[in-house]
Amino acid sequence: MPDWWQDAVGYEVYIRSFADGDGDGIGDLQGLRRRLGHLADLGVDVVWITPFYPSPQADHGYDVADYLDVDPSFGTLEDLDAVVAEAHGLGLKVMIDLVPNHTSDRHPWFLDARASHHAAHRDWYVWRDPAPGGGPPNNWVSHFGGPAWTFDEATGQYYLHLFLPEQPDLNWAHPEVRAAFDRILEFWLDRGVDGFRIDVAHSLVKDPELRDNPLLGDAPAPDATPQEVFAAYDHRHDLDQPGVVDIYRRWGEIARRHDAVLLGEVYLLDPARLSRYVDDALDSAFCFPALKTGWDADEIRRMLAACVAAGASGMSWPLSSHDDPRAASRFGGGARGSRRALAYLGLLAGLPGVPFLLQGDELGLDDGDTAGANHDPIAVRNPGAVGRDGSRTPMLWEPGEGFGFTTGEPWLPFGTNRADEHTAAVQAADPDSHLNRVRRLLDARREVAAVAQGAEVRWLEAGEAVIAFQRGPVVVACHLGEGTARVALPAAGGLLHATADGAAVDDATLRLPSDATAYVRLPG
Numbered sequence: 001m002p003d004w005w006q007d008a009v010g011y012e013v014y015i016r017s018f019a020d021g022d023g024d025g026i027g028d029l030q031g032l033r034r035r036l037g038h039l040a041d042l043g044v045d046v047v048w049i050t051p052f053y054p055s056p057q058a059d060h061g062y063d064v065a066d067y068l069d070v071d072p073s074f075g076t077l078e079d080l081d082a083v084v085a086e087a088h089g090l091g092l093k094v095m096i097d098l099v100p101n102h103t104s105d106r107h108p109w110f111l112d113a114r115a116s117h118h119a120a121h122r123d124w125y126v127w128r129d130p131a132p133g134g135g136p137p138n139n140w141v142s143h144f145g146g147p148a149w150t151f152d153e154a155t156g157q158y159y160l161h162l163f164l165p166e167q168p169d170l171n172w173a174h175p176e177v178r179a180a181f182d183r184i185l186e187f188w189l190d191r192g193v194d195g196f197r198i199d200v201a202h203s204l205v206k207d208p209e210l211r212d213n214p215l216l217g218d219a220p221a222p223d224a225t226p227q228e229v230f231a232a233y234d235h236r237h238d239l240d241q242p243g244v245v246d247i248y249r250r251w252g253e254i255a256r257r258h259d260a261v262l263l264g265e266v267y268l269l270d271p272a273r274l275s276r277y278v279d280d281a282l283d284s285a286f287c288f289p290a291l292k293t294g295w296d297a298d299e300i301r302r303m304l305a306a307c308v309a310a311g312a313s314g315m316s317w318p319l320s321s322h323d324d325p326r327a328a329s330r331f332g333g334g335a336r337g338s339r340r341a342l343a344y345l346g347l348l349a350g351l352p353g354v355p356f357l358l359q360g361d362e363l364g365l366d367d368g369d370t371a372g373a374n375h376d377p378i379a380v381r382n383p384g385a386v387g388r389d390g391s392r393t394p395m396l397w398e399p400g401e402g403f404g405f406t407t408g409e410p411w412l413p414f415g416t417n418r419a420d421e422h423t424a425a426v427q428a429a430d431p432d433s434h435l436n437r438v439r440r441l442l443d444a445r446r447e448v449a450a451v452a453q454g455a456e457v458r459w460l461e462a463g464e465a466v467i468a469f470q471r472g473p474v475v476v477a478c479h480l481g482e483g484t485a486r487v488a489l490p491a492a493g494g495l496l497h498a499t500a501d502g503a504a505v506d507d508a509t510l511r512l513p514s515d516a517t518a519y520v521r522l523p524g
């Protein structure tokens with residue numbers, strides 16, 4: 001793991017919604033470049049940019065038609081170079097999103113593959129004859145609704161897609177696919193990027209026999225949402241297959257030569273299954289269980305204990321993501337939800353590993369209400385299903401029409417977040433704003449990381465509503481209950497930081513208000 005990654009804080013830029021530099025309503029690289037100062041001031045270290053490659057945008061860039069270029073709606077390769085150079089000048093590292101599980105159906109590899117059985121790229125994808133009697137070759141389902149197979153009339157076979165039909169899965173058993181991605185990694189590393197967030201990192205390898213996934217219980221109802229249908233199966237043959245980490249070991253050799261980081265989107269909800277990915281393959285894996293809990297002390301305590309036991313220093317802790325509701329909404333919404341989201345960030349940031357904010361988390365934003373204007377294919381193609389647009393609403397930079405995000409018509413509405421007090425400019429001027437509280441928290445976190453480096457997490461008993469642990473000379477405590485908690489410290493200490501007003505240390509007792517996290521420094 002590169003030194004710079006240790007104790008870093010990450011930030012997700014959802015490029016379409018971050019900052020629009022050319023007035024077409026879609027965020028882009030020039031817009032991002034102009035706003036890099038905000039990220040440096042915020043105190044994050046690493047910026048992850050979601051896919052900006054040429055793409056028909058069937059899944060908003062996660063359907064890549066050329067891995068070695070920039071989509072004109074986002075800018076040019078020179079714009080990317082400028083973002084990287086300026087970010088580096090500000091002390092920020094840049095990670096880009098690598099999408100190796102599938103390409104776009106418009107990628108030249110797939111266009112060639114579907115042309116004939118004998119095409120050079122045919123076996124770069126997963127093709128099978130119909131099942132005896134017709135129909136898809138097995139019972140796998142797509143994350144986005146319907147079967148994971150689409151019949152291709154021209155050659156009379158089905159192709160596999162764990163996501164949209166416009167996102168055919170690559171065949172990672174093919175050595176040329178592996179070699180092609182080695183070159184893609186080298187291309188971007190030579191351009192100066194500092195690492196990759198690897199999309200769907202748990203799924204590249206599939207069962208070679210493509211066996212059916214067993215149902216966990218009853219078959220899903222005919223009107224079940226894609227998420228419900230997906231959850232009805234034991235995904236033992238399409239996810240988390242034995243050979244997948246070999247790919248990351250191979251990439252690790254390339255990344256190490258460039259002091260770069262590999263961070264996997266390993267979307268597995270059993271933390272124990274993450275260890276294998278980070279033990280000697282990836283530098284880090286997103287810990288998605290951290291993104292799924294409600295505001296419940298017991299639930300969060302048990303989840304974090306399991307994640308820490310699986311290896312906290314290999315974890316990246318997402319506060320929110322472009323695929324899930326924002327933390328403030330998850331924790332109840334409004335001012336209370338934002339305050340809780342800040343406390344939760346304090347808790348995650350007190351652990352070893354890398355906390356990640358989604359753009360807008362620093363403003364305490366809720367999910368925007370996008371009803372009637374949805375873009376996410378999950379919502380658009382599956383009536384009744386909840387899509388992911390709520391956490392993708394555009395950034396609010398300053399008061400005024402377009403909120404400094406765009407001079408044009410935003411591609412997705414701002415939704416319920418449309419208010420001047422939510423903008424970065426208004427919050428920057430108010431010392432008590434969410435934005436300034438996040439800045440102070442990240443400052444304090446740097447101090448915690450410096451003194452607690454290498455120390456194990458030791459869980460402390462602090463009552464039902466408080467989650468507390470010690471790392472070296474620091475105690476981290478988060479109060480999820482009502483009123484003020486009194487937390488007995490292992491020794492007398494001094495308050496380093498609290499995410500809300502009203503916390504105090506009196507000898508060996510921490511007084512902690514509701515929905516707040518505190519860092520306490522013990523002697524030694």
Ligand code: GLC
Nearest residue numbers: 059062163199200265322323
């Ligand atoms: C990941 C991305 C998500 C995308 C999917 C398919 O989960 O985060 O946005 O839809 O992969 O590429």
